[in-house]
Amino acid sequence: MYQYRNVLVRMRQGDSDRDIARSKTMGRKKLAQVREIASERGWLAPEFPLPDDGVLSTLFERREALPVSCISTLEPWRDQITKWHAAGIQGTTIHATLVRNHGFTGSYSSMYRFLGQLVSLQQPDVPLRLTFKPGEAVQVDFGAGPLITDVYTGEIFKTWFFVMTLCWSRHQYAEFVRDQTVATWLGCHRRAFESFSGVPSRVIIDNAKCAITKACVYEPDVQRAYAECAEGYAFKIDPCPPRDPQKKGIVEAGVKYIKGSFLPLREFRDLDDANRQLQAWVMNEAGNRIHGTTREAPLKRFAEVEKSLLNALPSVPPELASWAKVKVHRDAHVQYETNHYSVPFRLIGCDLWLKATGTMVTLYREHEAVASHVRLTGKGLRDTVTDHMPPEAQAWQMQDTQWCLKSALQIGPACHAMVHAMFGDHVLIKMRAVQGVLRLKQKYGAARLEAACQRANHYGTPGYKVVKIILEKGLDQLAPLAAFDALATTYTQGGRFCRDTQTILQ
Incomplete structure (x- = not known):
C-alpha cells in the first residue's frame, strides 16, 4: 500500500506514467490501471485527500488464484498421517x-x-519468559569441569563446577568439586549463601540425585538431607519438571558462560588453585561485565539492590548431614561409603536410617538412636563397639593371651605352666587349644583340671587332647607322681629345661 500511495502522490504532482515507471516503482501497464481508478474516484485532484490504506487494499490488493482442487489426495489418510507425524x-x-x-x-x-x-x-509453542523480584530466587546447576593434574601428587582427577546464580541480578557463586554427592551439594549451598551474605526465598534446581530422589512433575520426592538444609536456612525448593531445563535457563546460561569464557586456555596446579582463579574471575571479570539481558553489571545490581533484600543467615548454621537407608548385615554391621559401623546384634536384618555428618555417624531405628560412631575417614575400615556383639562374641574377643594366662594362674601353677608352654609353640598359635583347656574347668572343676595338667606336664605332653583324655579316664585321681612338686615349680619359674644349681646337684 505504501507503493500505491507513493504512485498516487506523484500522479497528483503531474508526473507521467513513463517518468514513474522509469523509477521502477511500478510497470506502465499497472500505472495505467491505477491512474484510471484514481481518476474515476477523484483522487488526482489536489484538493481532495488521499484515501487510507484500508480503501487502497480493497482495490489494489493482489488476489491469489484459487487452485483447481483444494482437497489433497492424502485426505483419506489424514488421521493416520497426523499420528505418524x-x-x-x-x-x-x-x-x-x-x-x-x-x-x-x-x-x-x-x-x-x-x-x-x-x-x-498446529498451535505454536510460545515460551514464557520468567521474571523474578530481587532476592526472590536463585537457580542451581552442575557443569562438567576439566581434568586436573595435581602438580604435587601427580593425581589426575575429573571435576565438576557448582553454579548458583541469583535470578534478578545475575550475580553468581561458582566452585569446583570432585563429586556430586549429597555432602558436596549441601556444602556448596552453605558456602554460596555465606558468599551472598544472605539466603534467597526459593532455590530452583533440576532433578539431580543429590537433591531429588524421585523426579515428578507434580509431587517430587526431596532428599531428606536437602529438606533439612532447606528448613535450617528457611528457603523453599522448586524442582523443575523432568526433561525441561528451560525452566532454569538463567543458570544454564551461567554454566555455558563459565565453559566458554573461564575454562579455555587456563592451567590449574590443583583443585584449590582452580577455585582461587574461579572466585577471582567471578568477582572481577564476570561480575563487572555488562550482562546481555539486564544491560548492567551483575555485581553492581547485587551490591546496590539485591543483597539487602536477601533473607538473613541463621545465627547458628544448621547441621549439614547426609541420610541413607541401610540394612544391618549378619555380622551386626552396616556399610556406608566403603566403611562399616556396628549396631546392636538384635537388629540384624533390619533397615535403619543412617545420619552422617562431617564428624559423626548415627544410626536410627525409626526415631530411636541405636548406635553412634566417630566417622571413619579412610576406606574399607571397620568400627566395632564391643557391647554391640552377642555375649559369645564378646567373650571370645576378651579371651586373649593375657586373659588366658591370668585364668590359668587362678586354677593353679601346673595349669599356668601348661598354658605358658602351649603359647610358646614356635609353629602354631594355640589360642583355641588353650581356651579349650580352660573350658574343661566348667565340666571337671578346677582341682581335677590342675591335677590333669600336673600329670601332662610331668610326661612332657602339654596339650588339650592329653588333658581331656586324662580327665575322661580319671587318671588325674591316681597317686601323686614322684618329684612332682619340683617339676611343677620348674615349669612355673621359667621353662621345661631351666633348673637352678641346687636342683641339678641333687
Missing part, C-alpha cells in the same frame, strides 16, 4: 508406507505440502 516419523517413510500398503499413487511433493499444512495448523 506426531510420533516423529519422517515424511519419506510415511509416503513409502502409503505407497506400499495403501496403494497411494501420488508423489512425495504432495506429502511434503500436506505435512506443511499440518505444521501450519
